[in-house]
Amino acid sequence: MKARLSRFARGLAALLPAMLGFLFWSAPAAAAPCQINCLTPGDYSITTLHGGLLRNYLVHVPASYDGSRAVPLLLDYHGFSKDAANERQWSGQLAESDKRGFIAVWPNGLVLSWNAYGCCFLDNALNIDDVSFSRAVIAAMKGRANIDANRVFVTGISNGGGMAQRMACEAADVVRAAVSVSYPLNRENCTPAKPISVWEIAGTADETIGYYGGTPPLPLLPNNLLGVPLGVQGARESLAAWKRILGCSDTLHREQLPDGTRYAGSRFEEYRGCGGVRTGLVTIVNGEHVLYNGYTELGSDPDKAPIDVAPFIWDRFFTM
Template sequence: MRRLAIALGLVLLLPAAQAQETLRDRIKARIEQRRAERGQDAPATGGLQELQVQGRKVLVHLPTGYDGSRPAPLVLAFHGGGGHAEYMADDSHYGLQKKADEAGFVVAFPNGYSKLQGGRFATWNAGGCCGDARDRSSDDVGFARAVVAALKARYRIDAARVFATGMSNGGMLSHRLACEAADVFRAVASVAGTDATASCTPSRPISVLHIHARDDDHVLFDGGAGAGAFRDESKVMSFVSVPDTIARWVQRDRCTAPARRTLERPGAYCEVHEGCAGGVSVQLCVTDSGGHSWPGAQRVRRGKEEASQALDADDLIWRFFEQTPPGPSQ
């Protein structure tokens, strides 16, 4: 009798349990639907959305308060040579997620070409540099275009305010994108990575910001590869100098005004070339110290010189992007 009573009890409880399970499934489905509507249905990695584009990882940070109700600016941030997306997304090294929250832009961290399954030790094909990406002629301009298209399909992106920035080899790729994808990117900003292109014919004038330390021991300020660059010299190039990089963009953008100093403080200065075609500008910011690092960073790689605190690269870059007139929507 006792066994019968237990069995009857289980039978009576079963519909209620099934109803609870059905309710949970409905709630879960509704949550997933709402997240998808807000562009938040991608897997999360440490608070970041993770996408796959052309077989490569792209980490995405949506700014605080993002709900997809209005288009947001987009910044693609490219890691340095030998780095990877997670490292570029680390705010202790770069601070771009925090800046995105403050300013309200979406920031994405694509992964470069890597032979390793996890994507570590990746490089970008920026023209003359660097590593396996260059040697294998990786189509990183095409990849960057595909990343932007994927993000526009998933999130509410303002196509007239799409920007690129990067560190070292990633900065070099930003210069290349200005040359070959000016129809997509409104402006670019490079830190510690000079122009590595052999030829450059932008489809329209484009604003360019370059940030560099005078004592950079990788990409030497006055040109050439320093002692801190890749040990295998065949993986890099004789880097173009900072002055030549700026001169190239002044010519490409047909700037007529001489450089005007916009900031000068102990350890750093900035200057701008105006009177350029299409209302764009070419800007340069220089720190006296900091080596091959991101100005304002709180942490650098072990054994490297501390980053200069005379400038905050995140503030400079976003102010530059924000002040660039929006282009036509694509």
Template sequence: MFCCPPKLSPLKRMFWLLCASVLLSSSAVAQDGVLRQRLKERLQQRQAERAPAPTSPTTITQPGDYRLSLVHQGLLRSYLVHVPQRDLTSQALPLLVAMHGGGGNMDFQADDSRYGLISASEREGFVVAFPNGYSRFAGGKLATWNAGNCCGAARDGQVDDVGFIRQMVSQISAQLPINPRRVYATGMSNGAMMAYRLACEAPDVFSAIAAVAGTDNTRVCQPGKPVSVLHIHAKNDDHVLFHGGVGPAAAIKSAETEYTSVPATVSKWTGLNACSQAPKRMLEQAGALCESYAPCQGGAQVQLCVTDTGGHSWPGGHKPRGGEPPSQALSANEVMWDYFNRQPL
């Protein structure tokens, strides 16, 4: 603020006030210009933040990675697809649907440094799809699957995840030469539980599943036809306990359930598939063993692979931080693809 100096003649006083007025006006204009520029920059920043991120093509035309979506029962659902480097005109390819654990998301399950499924896709020549579970967040984080008695918001909201995955498989099959007899499902933890629900309710789509660290917690299961089941679990899993129940590693027990045990899950599916009750040892090595129940109705198989260690994890995979590292006594990816290759066509 400018103060008029004392003891000025009327003429000098008028001149001084005129100069002060010009200075104040210039200062105000300058400040207004700075403010306008800052507001403009902030508006541009907000527009950039709100602008949609670059997306991959919405149509699958060649090998590579795709980020896609569909609307099912009013919900926008997202999924990733990896198409291996293969001639897409020469033969129909298998499709593997790989589902993340509860609280994860599709990007997490597609992380090759953790699960190695992209590398397996390239090595074995199958298409792999990573659907995103139900999430309350726009970015799809902290997602869960409605696998029956588990888990979280997907279960509580009775989200139709079976319908979503059916629609996703149909959408992929309309764009790629997928062998309808070789559509499989796998998952980790809550994703494994979702694989069991798909076996129960979509046996016309999935001929076999491989569940890792997640048991069958469906409420109703009447598949109507045999579905082969491979179950992989660590004896010392501290989340989905081998002999049933929710373990100490569970973060929010109210979002989960008292999990069915591994033996009860295997017994259920040997019964549903009318399998031989005497298991045959398929693999036995330091830290791991696999047993197969066969023959089963329609050529189906039920197989159980158990690791001594690894806790709640994907055998053969990697955990960048936290928790017990996965067992390296066997590779879930190798065991599962060997298992899928042995299924009748």
């Protein structure tokens, strides 16, 4: 009897390391929420039916992702007349995804546009529910990857920046923070489900969506005519609107940015006394509409701003 027990003990001792190894190896997979059709590192183009319409979005899963820990999620919206592939190419967020380990998504708007506040084209004129579509994308990503629900972010440029602003107003329950490049909130009020941090990056020489705002060119014309923004809120007025919406204190933090070659006076301003969130404005003096450095589609000069927008966003705003 003692001999049998001794052999059993020796066998159990021999199996114990393998059993522990199995348990520790299995734990990360069990902890991840995804069970089927899970995303692995690589690039995806996903088409889905939403609201009776075929919608599409591009996804990049960085090489560092293995599903064992929750990672941030970013939605990066393209500008009017562009598409997800264009934003993926130029915004800089693809490189940041690989560097920082978050999953990046570039949604496609219908007819190359988004239904932001007062812009743009058919998506706006037809009142397409792009907030609902974006929520569905976020939910889909949470189902197929280990996403940190407390670190879901949105950004975008021009019309896409307007879409990021709208998400801050209407999807704050699932989005932690938003950064708009070259588009204001474009309204005086909204009612986020919870406090949310919002920033804008804007150039003073922007001739597409003016930094100082503008009114329709002729009397009696509306600010928005069939999705075309004839009048637009100024960047500083947008900041003031967010200050009111978030109930921020009057204390404004100010910081000068590098001058670069022709950007003397560029600055970062931010309200920090907003009940645990922040809102601010990055002003690029002499900056034009597209502020992504390296972008050459609208001209040959790749120097667009004294900051590199994508890493600046993650270093200052989407802190991890």
